[in-house]
Amino acid sequence: MTRHFNFCAGPAALPAAVLERARDEMLDYRGHGLSVMEMSHRSAEYVAIAEKAEADLRELLAIPANYRVLFTQGGATQQFAAVPYNLLGAGGTANFVDTGIWSRKAIAEARHLFGDARVAASSEASSNARVPAQEEIELSRDAAYLHYTANETIGGLAFDYIPRGVRPDGVEVPLVCDMSSSILSGPLDVSRFGVIYAGAQKNIGPAGLVVVIVRDDLLDRARADMPSLFGYKALAEGGSMVNTPATYSWYLAGLVFEWLKQDIGGLAAMDAINARKAGKLYAAIDASGLYSNSIAPANRSRMNVPFVLADPRLDKGFLAEAEQAGLLNLKGHRSVGGMRASLYNAVPEAAVDALIDFMADFENRKG
Ligand SMILES: Cc1ncc(COP(=O)(O)O)c(C=O)c1O
Secondary structure, eight states: OOOOEEOOSSSOOOOHHHHHHHHHTSSSGGGSSSOGGGSOTTSHHHHHHHHHHHHHHHHHHTOOTTEEEEEEOSHHHHHHHHHHHHHOTTOOEEEEEEOSHHHHHHHHHHHHHHSOOEEEEESGGGTTSSOOOGGGOOOOTTEEEEEEESEETTTTEEOSSOOOEEOTTSOEEOEEEEOTTTTTSSOOOGGGOSEEEEESTTTTSSSSOEEEEEEGGGTTOOOTTSOGGGOHHHHHHTTTOSSOOOHHHHHHHHHHHHHIIIIIOSHHHHHHHHHHHHHHHHHHHHHOSSEEOOSOGGGBOSSEEEEEESSGGGHHHHHHHHHHTTEEOOBOOTTTOSEEEEOOTTSOHHHHHHHHHHHHHHHHHHO
């Protein structure tokens, strides 16, 4: 059996230790005589799995007691609708910082549903090469909350600070963050946020699960016409079991949380590894004559490293040779082209070293 290095943006690499554990527990979960996939979500065994996963996530992120953790479904895309439904009950307008394709999808959904959404700041003028500074964020008078995308998975543009949403009258509104592609990559001050959401298929586990972390004073702001399954309050009160949850993805997420705690040593240790991995790849790109990345250094994503080759005619050969060398999924998103190496938590440092060696060799031969 050979496991190649997988640089996919999502669904993404999972830790080998987690997959081995899932394999060992597949047919007979810890002597219960059935697999986790076959369990009732209301059984004592499954509820213990679900509660342990939440407890470990709370410990990893030091989530304060006044926050609820929801394990829901529908992808991060469903949250583009669920967030305004949950937070616009008292009226007002959703405000956004636009930093790329995922922010724009969230803005488009808010406009589609409620006709209005305010772009409080945008990276568009910089061709998405720089995140707007705090001083550039101008909320509307009626802003109900400020939404931003911590890490733009396609553009490779990441915030290097946590913004604040302050209205012209000085009132600070709740901060909502799409953290799909950067959650758990390092320590986080959860208390700065009203809502954090993340699709699981990057740093959390397999697709099919979305984690939402919501401050409990925001549970009573929902619109009356909200589809009931979107409701944070109902999910919180029902232990995320309003309907059948994504049981196996939730279990695997729990194994990833255990791996982060026990094998990695927590998020400060993960942070240091991620800084090293991304640092050496950007250094190699910057030193080369063939590869380039145009993002402002402070806003370069540690999770998704896009780069282009000076001659795009070399792209096809680069990808084919990379695949032959066991370096998978380096093709950039279809909307932007070029290359993208996603370096999520489960991508080992050895994968980055192998990629850098391959890139140098390719440049020597073709550059
Ligand atoms: C930052 C970000 N937001 C939202 C999404 C959409 O996630 P999903 O496909 O789970 O709906 C993605 C998917 O890659 C993403 O990277």
